[in-house]
Amino acid sequence: MSDALLKVERLNAGYGEMAVLRDITLEIQRGEIVALVGSNGAGKTTLLRALSRVIPSTGRITFAGRVLDGLTPDQVFGLRLVQVPEGRQLFDQMSVEENLLMGSYRRADRARIAADLERVYRLFPTLKERHRQLAGSLSGGEQQMCAIARGLMGAPELLMVDEMSLGLAPVIVDLLLDTLAEIRREGVTVLLVEQDIFSAFHVADRGYVLETGRIVRVGSASELAEDPEVRRAYLGI
Ligand SMILES: Nc1ncnc2c1ncn2[C@@H]1O[C@H](COP(=O)(O)OP(=O)(O)OP(=O)(O)O)[C@@H](O)[C@H]1O
Ligand SMILES: [Mg+2]
Known part of the structure; x- marks a missing residue:
């Protein structure tokens, strides 16, 4: 049996008739920082919603040995899979x-x-x-x-952070990235969702690249940061 903290197998999800995510397979080990990158509309937030059970999906999600598919968002949160939503969503x-x-x-x-x-x-x-x-x-x-x-x-075991860097000055982004590294040292596993691949690959161990609902690249953060296609697609170089 794999001891991955999170295991996603052939996940498909969307909104009503519209398919967004196709055959997503990924794994996160305890103690990792994993980056999920992709451009606008690739389906990153949709994947986090499916993992949190805010939207339904097919396939299988296993977290800390539990199959999540039939659970409510509240139950998933209780298992310590916690999402920091895009746009912060504080109570102003x-x-x-x-x-x-x-x-x-x-x-x-x-x-x-x-x-x-x-x-x-x-x-x-x-x-x-x-x-x-x-x-x-x-x-x-x-x-x-x-x-x-x-x-x-x-008290998350896995903290999923959606578009942390959006709209923030680089100096603040660096401070937040350092804090994520510290959070990981304290034992929390992190899934970092970013459009900004520089930020994401700077702090992550491994990464997944999502393009129009499919995973198109998997690798170590340094491999992905050097990958010519990734650089062309996301940095324009
Ligand atoms: N509530 C919704 N109802 C219908 N379609 C939606 C809904 N939310 C997102 N979508 C569509 O799903 C697709 C993926 O959107 P998603 O928000 O997951 O992308 P994303 O990768 O997080 O993008 P961004 O980087 O802009 O946050 C898009 O085509 C979007 O229009
Ligand atoms: Mg998003």
Whole structure:
């Protein structure tokens, strides 16, 4: 038996009659950072939605030894597969700390929740300074920190981060990438979904390239970053 944390076999998904993802097969081992890259509309977010069971799919998804196909999004979240959504999706009218605590709503272990709050404040000191500020009034970079921190409050085994770098200055993206590396050192496995392949391959161990709903390349991050076709398609060089 494979001991992959996440195993996806021949997954197909779409919206109504429209097929988006075709025969997706991938694996993530515990402790890896895996990048999923692809251009606009390739199906990256759709794949995360299928993994979180927000949309149905065929094929098979196994996470930490459990088959997810029949589960609800809430049950999947309870298994510690946590998605940080594209566009951050914070509760603008709630404080930073209230947003963070929303990330732990499914947990009953009060002492651990308090310890995790301290942990995310250590990772993101800016959030600690601003814990009473309304999330809607944070800068874009701070909002992304808050979204990642809220994800961590779900005590994820696998954290899936969708388009982390979108709209952010390079210096903030670098800081967030460093934080992801630290999160991984603390034992969290990461699936990083990006259009920005430079960012993604900088921090990832391995990567998958998605093109119009199919995986067209798999390899180590350094191999993919050097792959002439990947460079042509995504960097125009
Ligand atoms: N709710 C929806 N209903 C119908 N079609 C959708 C829906 N969401 C996405 N799609 C379509 O599915 C395809 C894949 O979209 P998806 O959002 O997964 O792409 P993506 O790779 O995440 O793109 P981006 O990099 O722009 O975020 C697109 O053609 C899109 O128009
Ligand atoms: Mg997307």
